[in-house]
Amino acid sequence: MRLLDFLFPERRNSAAIARDRLKIVLAHERASRDAPDFLPDLQKDLLDVVGRYIEIRDDMLRVNLARSGETSLLEINVELDGAAIKPVKNGGGKTRPAPAAIVVAKPDPGSHPPWVKPG
Amino acid sequence: MSAKVIVLTSGKGGVGKTTSAAAIAAGLALRGHRTVVIDFDVGLRNLDLVMGCERRVVFDFINVINGDAKLNQALIKDRRNDNLFIFPTSQTRDKEALKRDGVERVLDELRTSFDYIICDSPAGIEHGAITALYFADTAIIVTNPEVSSVRDSDRIIGILASKSRRAEKNMDPVEVHLLLTRYAPGRVEKGEMLTIEDVKEILSIPMVGVVPESESVLRASNTGTPVVFDEGSPAGQAYLDAVARLLGEERELRFLKPGRRSLFRSLFGRA
Ligand SMILES: Nc1ncnc2c1ncn2[C@@H]1O[C@H](COP(=O)(O)OP(=O)(O)O)[C@@H](O)[C@H]1O
Ligand SMILES: [Mg+2]
Numbered sequence: 001m002r003l004l005d006f007l008f009p010e011r012r013n014s015a016a017i018a019r020d021r022l023k024i025v026l027a028h029e030r031a032s033r034d035a036p037d038f039l040p041d042l043q044k045d046l047l048d049v050v051g052r053y054i055e056i057r058d059d060m061l062r063v064n065l066a067r068s069g070e071t072s073l074l075e076i077n078v079e080l081d082g083a084a085i086k087p088v089k090n091g092g093g094k095t096r097p098a099p100a101a102i103v104v105a106k107p108d109p110g111s112h113p114p115w116v117k118p119g
Numbered sequence: 120m121s122a123k124v125i126v127l128t129s130g131k132g133g134v135g136k137t138t139s140a141a142a143i144a145a146g147l148a149l150r151g152h153r154t155v156v157i158d159f160d161v162g163l164r165n166l167d168l169v170m171g172c173e174r175r176v177v178f179d180f181i182n183v184i185n186g187d188a189k190l191n192q193a194l195i196k197d198r199r200n201d202n203l204f205i206f207p208t209s210q211t212r213d214k215e216a217l218k219r220d221g222v223e224r225v226l227d228e229l230r231t232s233f234d235y236i237i238c239d240s241p242a243g244i245e246h247g248a249i250t251a252l253y254f255a256d257t258a259i260i261v262t263n264p265e266v267s268s269v270r271d272s273d274r275i276i277g278i279l280a281s282k283s284r285r286a287e288k289n290m291d292p293v294e295v296h297l298l299l300t301r302y303a304p305g306r307v308e309k310g311e312m313l314t315i316e317d318v319k320e321i322l323s324i325p326m327v328g329v330v331p332e333s334e335s336v337l338r339a340s341n342t343g344t345p346v347v348f349d350e351g352s353p354a355g356q357a358y359l360d361a362v363a364r365l366l367g368e369e370r371e372l373r374f375l376k377p378g379r380r381s382l383f384r385s386l387f388g389r390a
Contacts, residue, residue, distance in 0.1 A: 013310035018266050019317045026273050026321060033277045 031066045039063050046076065055084040122230040125237050125365075126255040127298075128279075130271025132242030134263045135300040138336055138346065140239035141169045142355065143259070145345035146362035148203035152234040155194065158208035159251035160241040161217050167207040170197070171343020181209035184221035190228055199348060204233075217250045226254050244278060253284050257294045257365075259327060263301045264313040272297075272322055296327035298361060303332040305377035315375070328361025330354050331374040 043063045050056055060079040065072060127140045137160070144156035157180060158166035167173040172195045178188035197203035206229075209216065229236050240251035252258060258279050262272040279293045280286055286293070299318055306312040319326055335352035339345065346355040347362075353374045360370040 015307070015310050015313050015317065018313055019321065022266055022269055022313075022321050025270065029270075029273065030277070033281075 028066065032064075036065060039065060050078060053086055054080065055086060122233050123235055123256050124226060124230075124254050125235060125257045125259060126240055126252045127238065127259045127261055128240040128248060128252050128275050129242065129261040129268065130244060130248075130275045131263075131268045134261050134268050135330070135336075136242075136261045137165050137169050137239050138340065139259065139261050139298060139300060139330070139358070140237050141166065141345040142347045142358035143362055143365070144235070144237040145197075145200065145203055146347045146359050147235050147237075147365075148197070148200045149347065149359070150362060150366065151202065153202050153204075153232065154235040154237060155204040155206055155229055155233050156237040156239060157206040158239050159217065159247060160239060161208050161214055161247055162210060162212055163241070164208050164210050166239050167195075167205065168343060169340050170205045170345065172197070172205050172207070173343070176207045179207050179209040180225070181211055181216045183225055184216070184218060190225065199344075214245075214247055217247060219250055219253065222250055223254065244274060248275075249278070249282060252279055252293075253282070255279070255283060255293050256285070257296065258283075259296050259298050260322070260324065261298050261300055262318060262322070264299060264303075264307070264315075264318055266313075269313070269318060269321055276322065276324065295324045296365070297322055297324045298328050298330065299326065300330040301332045302329050302375075304375055308377055315372070326372075327364050328357055329372050329375065330357040330361070 043061060046063065047056065047058060047061050050061060056078070060083065062075075062077045062079075064075040064077075066075060125143075127136045127143070129136050137158075140156055144154045147154040156166065156170070158164055159180075160166070161181065164179075167176050175195050178193035180193065182188040183190055183193050193206060195205040195207065197205060226236060238251045238255065241247040252275070258275075260272045260275060262268050276295060279295060283293050285291060297319065299315060302315070303312055307314050315326070315329055331353050333346075333352060333354035335349050336346055336354050339349055339352070339355075346352050347358050349355045357374055360373060363370050
């Protein structure tokens with residue numbers, strides 16, 4: 001309906017909306033797909049450090065690298081809901097042994113974000 | 120030996136893979152290349168209908184993979200073109216029947232006597248689709264100008280780059296081409312459909328063809344004739360152009376303007 005579109009331009013161009021939505025979702029999905037190999041190790045180290053201060057389960061810490069055009073964003077999410085704070089002695093200088101089993105999901109080109117999953 | 124394996128894949132179903140596989144295989148045959156088109160859509164088997172040879176199927180791909188039939192017992196020679204052969208699939212429900220080593224053996228045998236091996240992939244990103252693309256040298260990503268099709272195409276491009284044989288063996292990557300089908304210029308003009316440029320920019324792979332939405336495609340499948348044999352069909356012409364580009368020739372894109380009847384419609388009416 002050309003005439004209507006002309007009179008009400010904001011009704012127009014659902015194709016442009018489709019294009020913009022696709023660009024955003026695909027930027028996200030591609031970043032997950034091409035997640036670099038160091039993410040699992042980073043996750044492991046972070047769990048180690050955070051774990052000195054807080055009782056934390058493997059699945060409470062997530063690492064993601066998002067890329068959009070020129071910028072990259074390293075996201076580290078630590079879920080603290082209900083986590084117990086550990087009594088800290090001298091700043092907790094001792095290294096806790098790494099959590100027993102962290103199985104890292106290979107970045108499947110599927111829709112899952114590359115959250116490192118517990119085994 | 121030097122046969123090229125070309126897969127038509129998309130992720131999403133119903134976008135025109137089978138139509139395109141039939142048209143491109145027939146187009147390559149028309150250009151004098153010995154071509155076989157294989158149906159990888161185990162369980163559904165539609166290529167035989169689209170190619171018009173459904174009543175001549177005796178043995179199929181799975182029979183050959185399992186060693187129950189010889190290749191030359193299963194290949195169906197096209198009645199319209201001597202260079203064209205159809206390799207139908209089975210209607211078994213057992214999708215795992217498509218074993219990778221069996222497929223490899225059959226492809227290796229086909230390589231010795233064909234120039235082009237066209238693989239018509241099932242939809243999805245499961246076993247069947249992965250098997251269909253695994254051995255490809257070239258992939259034609261069949262895409263409709265529509266959000267879910269474009270997104271699924273992007274995923275398939277990612278899978279080709281990571282899970283194909285060429286990727287796993289660190290060979291030169293699979294050559295990927297975009298084939299935009301069911302393109303409706305009238306709707307694009309009205310801002311209702313993604314433009315060619317949109318899709319090209321989003322997927323950023325080279326374009327091998329744009330096939331317009333065309334009534335002749337349904338007519339062709341009704342009669343079991345690959346649409347390139349219909350000389351009056353814009354879709355058929357667009358597929359022949361795509362074949363020429365695959366062969367390395369330069370062709371301008373055609374059929375990008377709405378037909379005459381839709382000028383009135385695009386002003387006042389619906390598509
Ligand atoms: N260019 C086109 N114009 C009109 N209809 C088309 C076109 N391409 C495909 N179709 C129709 O779309 C439907 C799905 O096509 P098909 O080739 O079976 O898709 P797929 O193999 O990807 O599932 C069929 O009914 C086919 O006739
Ligand atoms: Mg199909």
